[in-house]
Each structure stands twice: as C-alpha cells, then as structure tokens.
Amino acid sequence: MTQPLLYGINTTLDGCVHHEAGLPPDAQSMAFWTDELRRSDSLLYGRVTYEMMQVAWRRPASGEWPEWMDADDVPFAAVIDAMPKHVASTTLDAVDWNAELLGADLADAVRRLKERPGRGISLGGVQLPAALATAGLIDEYTFVVHPVVGGRGPRLLEGIRDQLRLELVARREFRSGASVQRYRPVL
Template sequence: MRTVSFTLNISIDGYCDHTMSAPGEELMDYFTGTMEDVDLLFFGRVMYQLMFPYWSDVAKDQSGTAAENRFAERFSAIDRVVVSRSLDDSNDANTRIIRGNPAAELLKLKQQPGKKISVDSVSMLPELIAAGLIDEFNLVVHPVIVGKGRLLLPPGSLREQLDLKLVNTIHFESGCVALHYLRQG
C-alpha cells in the first residue's frame, strides 16, 4: 500500500498561507527533496489553482532561481488528482479532476501500486485524517505570527486525537523548521 504524505507551510500560530514568506534556495531544495519519492499529487481546487499553472510555467520558461527551477521541473512532472465541483477543465494532460468523495478516491489510489501520494489540501485534511489515510506529515514552520488566514485544522474538526511520532527535524538558516511526523498506530 502506498504512503500518503501531507506537506504544508505553517506559521507559528497555526495558519497556512503560502504567501507568508518567500522561500529561499535552501527551503526550495527541501521541498524538491520531498517530491523525490512522490508520483501523485492530490489537491483541492484552491491549492491546485495556486500551484498551477504557476509552477509549470516556471518549469517551461526556467524563470525562477536555480532552486525554484529544479522544484518546478520535478513538481510539474508529477501526475495530479484535483477534487473540485467547480473546476471545468484543467487543460493539463497530467491532471485528472474528480467531483466528490475525496476520502474514497484517495483510498483507491492508496491501494494501487506506486510511490508516495502527496496531499496538499487544508480543506480536506479533517476528512482524510478521520478516514485514516494520512500516514505522514511534513510541516515547515515559518518564524512568523500572522494572526489571520486558514488554520491547519479548524477547532472541533477532528473526532479523536491523532498521535504522531517525530522522526526528523531540519533547521534552516531562515529560521524555518521542517518537522517530519509519522502517524502512530
């Protein structure tokens, strides 16, 4: 069975916002490394539209820094599944749109042969955790307090506590800390 990994940037006060800071070379290389064993990205519409076509354009034009270009090439080459009721077409051969029941769809994908599946959707996270589908969490904590935005998990969104085991910590010169957790049990 495939491993499902949830990867996200987060502020010290628990908000998820990719615009809170600009990642440097070191952080971009870290994110590229997290994609090495991934062969499927599982997005909600909002995150998908934030990431694409931006990163595919960077990969095509080589318009970023060296580290951004490496990330863009790797990231945009991976197949994608997007959960959306409103997105009509992705205009992208690597992207498949599903209309509902993300937990059931992710379970099917998890049971297929392949490498890791990377999930990047805060809106679906409580449902996917409740279904027992997230095996590991890669959280990059940024040294900022933003005070607003979308929380990693809304209060009361989990029915029961999820116990995790910290397996790796990476400290970056920027003050960011990458935390890698595995689900216990």
C-alpha cells in the same frame, strides 16, 4: 501494500498556513520541497491549491520559465510540472496540466489511489488535508514551521474535531530558523 499519502505544508508558529504568511522561500527550503516532491509519484490537491500551483509552477507554452523564477525555483518547477496530479473538486468539470479529477466520494477515491503501485502520493493544501486526516487516510505529516506569527489566515488542519495523535519521527533545522518536523499517526 498501499502507497503512503504524504502531507506537507509550510506553517507559522501560530499555525497559519496562508502561503504568504511565512518567510520567503530560500535556496534551502526550495531544495527541501523539491526533494519532498521526489519522494512521491503523484500529487493530490483540492481545487484551490491545484489552481494556485498551476498558475505559479506550470511551464509556459513557450517552454521558457518565467523571469521571476531564479535558479532555486526552476528544479521545483520542473518536478511539479511533470508530475501526475489528482484533483478533488466538486466545482471543476475538467482539469489539465497532467491531472485527473477524482470521483465524488473523496475517501473512496483516495483509498483507490493509495492501492495503486507507487512510492507515495504528495498531498498539499488546507481544506482537503483536514478532510483526509479526519478520515484517517494521511500516513505522514511534514510541517515546515517558520519562526513568525502569522496572526491571520487559515490554520493548520482547521476543522478536525477529534484529537489527532502524532509521533515525531524526524526533525531538521534550516539556516533561516524554520524547522522541519515529520510526524506519523499513532495508531
């Protein structure tokens, strides 16, 4: 049995996935995303997301979390900082932050990751998930849909050419008005 590849992302009503387009995170959403990470044993990012997350969530050499983090951010930061990471990139020569670079054949590299024992691989980002969805490698999609129209920026799974049929398997509302929608591919 293979471990599932679990894609999760914040999106606006118009499908904008730019990390600054939705509502600011609150205690409820940070707790949700922390729990989502805990469903997996490792993370899979492309270069852009890896670098963005590393800047925001890597524990500083001092061991002290930055002053901008509040009590709601620290559990998420601690989980993401400690998790093993896999990075899909053709431009990076090396990675650190408990990470490894994947081979040049992305689909094959992800299939091999999925064959390893584990609870799951948490997938984040914009371009990489579209490529993996096209290859039929994502087992679950979790979208936190914020009640705003972003109006600009990259769109959810932009670039997919063929229809992707999904079945809603769970739904949850946040006090902020955002809703969590969890889907699995219809085979």
